Amino acid sequence: MGQKINPIGFRVGVIRDWDAKWYADKKEYVPALQEDLRIRKYLETNLKDAAVDRITIERTEPTRINLTIHTAKPGIVIGRGGADVERLRSELSKIVDTYKGQHKRVNINIVEIRKPDLNAHLVGQQIAADLERRVAFRRAMRGAIQRVQRAGAKGVRTMVSGRLNGADIARKEQYTEGTVPLHTLRADIDYSWDEAMTSYGNLGIKTWIYRGDAENGQFIKDEDVAAAANNRGRGNNRGRGNSRQNSGRSRRPRQGQASTQGRGGNN
Numbered sequence: 616m617g618q619k620i621n622p623i624g625f626r627v628g629v630i631r632d633w634d635a636k637w638y639a640d641k642k643e644y645v646p647a648l649q650e651d652l653r654i655r656k657y658l659e660t661n662l663k664d665a666a667v668d669r670i671t672i673e674r675t676e677p678t679r680i681n682l683t684i685h686t687a688k689p690g691i692v693i694g695r696g697g698a699d700v701e702r703l704r705s706e707l708s709k710i711v712d713t714y715k716g717q718h719k720r721v722n723i724n725i726v727e728i729r730k731p732d733l734n735a736h737l738v739g740q741q742i743a744a745d746l747e748r749r750v751a752f753r754r755a756m757r758g759a760i761q762r763v764q765r766a767g768a769k770g771v772r773t774m775v776s777g778r779l780n781g782a783d784i785a786r787k788e789q790y791t792e793g794t795v796p797l798h799t800l801r802a803d804i805d806y807s808w809d810e811a812m813t814s815y816g817n818l819g820i821k822t823w824i825y826r827g828d829a830e831n832g833q834f835i836k837d838e839d840v841a842a843a844a845n846n847r848g849r850g851n852n853r854g855r856g857n858s859r860q861n862s863g864r865s866r867r868p869r870q871g872q873a874s875t876q877g878r879g880g881n882n
Contacts, residue, residue, distance in 0.1 A: 617799075623805070630803060654711070666728070668685045668736045670683070680711060684726065686727065687737055693725060738759050738763060738773075738822050739807045739821075746775070770793030771791070777815075795825045803835050
């Protein structure tokens, strides 16, 4: 079952929180859902170059909407002096509905993604950008895997499907490094599906990143992901340093040195 279901939806309520946090009655549910779709579509269209991963919508009051934008480039979203955020807030206030004649207030919070190479959606977008620039798909996938591993991931899997290299028959290829335990609910696995538009057609890109295990009863946050990756990176550096010092390897003697030692031994 873990191989078929979406890894994010499989872990919602266990180690991952919901992206929409609100409750509505039967009459108010459909308008609120349509409002969410309009907000997400507007933000995805206007923040295409801002490396946005998640958008969380929370309604604590009927006349207030709290938006949390998780992005790797907060400067693009905020703008100089906060001008772009104010523009987004004013435009979103026109998109949302009114509640009993009152305009809803939209609050925007920006959360920086400190480790973009541990984010499946951002990694998939980078692979898609490489494919659209006519980079070989194997090179793009392997480069992405190397960046994810350097960031401190425990496992990564990438899959590209479609007319690879312009072939007449579509196929799919995947690469895996490390472990990706899809059946383990406590495993923090980020997943995304992205699309690259090439001259031969669209290519589908799937990315799985295993970032470690979550603590019991605790939801995963971006800050926790960055801290855990930093700890794993320090541990890997210490291990590599010790192995180099204690390896006991010696360089091969040069030809001149070897002949001199040989003559000395014969004498």
